[in-house]
Amino acid sequence: AQTVTQSQPEMSVQEAETVTLSCTYDTSESDYYLFWYKQPPSRQMILVIRQEAYKQQNATENRFSVNFQKAAKSFSLKISDSQLGDAAMYFCASLLGGYGGSQGNLIFGKGTKLSVKP
Amino acid sequence: DAGVTQSPTHLIKTRGQQVTLRCSPKSGHDTVSWYQQALGQGPQFIFQYYEEEERQRGNFPDRFSGHQFPNYSSELNVNALLLGDSALYLCASSLPAGTGYTFGSGTRLTVV
Numbered sequence: 001a002q003t004v005t006q007s008q009p010e011m012s013v014q015e016a017e018t019v020t021l022s023c024t025y026d027t028s029e030s031d032y033y034l035f036w037y038k039q040p041p042s043r044q045m046i047l048v049i050r051q052e053a054y055k056q057q058n059a060t061e062n063r064f065s066v067n068f069q070k071a072a073k074s075f076s077l078k079i080s081d082s083q084l085g086d087a088a089m090y091f092c093a094s095l096l097g098g099y100g101g102s103q104g105n106l107i108f109g110k111g112t113k114l115s116v117k118p
Numbered sequence: 119d120a121g122v123t124q125s126p127t128h129l130i131k132t133r134g135q136q137v138t139l140r141c142s143p144k145s146g147h148d149t150v151s152w153y154q155q156a157l158g159q160g161p162q163f164i165f166q167y168y169e170e171e172e173r174q175r176g177n178f179p180d181r182f183s184g185h186q187f188p189n190y191s192s193e194l195n196v197n198a199l200l201l202g203d204s205a206l207y208l209c210a211s212s213l214p215a216g217t218g219y220t221f222g223s224g225t226r227l228t229v230v
Contacts, residue, residue: 105151106151106161
């Protein structure tokens with residue numbers, strides 16, 4: 001069974017600084033995807049970044065980047081130049097791959113609440 | 119661009135009642151998944167519908183049932199409501215075997 005663990009219930013960062021959110025996962029499969037989602041007070045889950053397990057290169061999306069350590073089953077999110085609008089709940093999630101796409105369903109961690117101080 | 123639309127946004131029900139939540143998927147998506155997000159927790163998978171059939175199911179009792187219509191929209195039904203069913207119910211649409219999920223803003227269900 002897949003599991004996703006986020007050990008930081010809350011984090012805080014000063015505006016314009018950098019923060020790293022931690023995530024570990026467990027799976028016996030070799031084909032899978034990892035995601036970071038942002039959930040602001042509007043409640044909608046918004047995709048921040050996606051990583052394919054077969055890719056060694058860490059994914060990057062503007063100010064957001066990941067540190068994917070496959071052997072350690074670690075998938076941390078780094079937010080650079082933090083902005084007030086980054087304040088939200090952040091969820092790490094995994095999805096099994098297969099058939100050229102995916103199979104199964106998203107498995108989420110419990111989330112990390114990020115606060116950004118002006 | 120029509121994203122995922124869920125209705126209603128908020129709902130209050132009494133224990134023992136039944137509730138129906140609705141979801142319209144993103145244009146071009148034909149697969150709908152439902153998740154339950156209890157307060158302070160991550161979303162938990164309930165089930166997924168594709169081609170009007172339940173394709174996968176998570177660890178939820180039979181009180182939770184669903185339906186998908188020919189236009190790909192979906193309903194989540196919960197019978198015999200319990201206080202513990204109070205949660206945010208999220209709908210996500212995708213392509214079959216896709217990795218791009220689009221989520222709605224959810225329905226906040228409160229059972230009193």
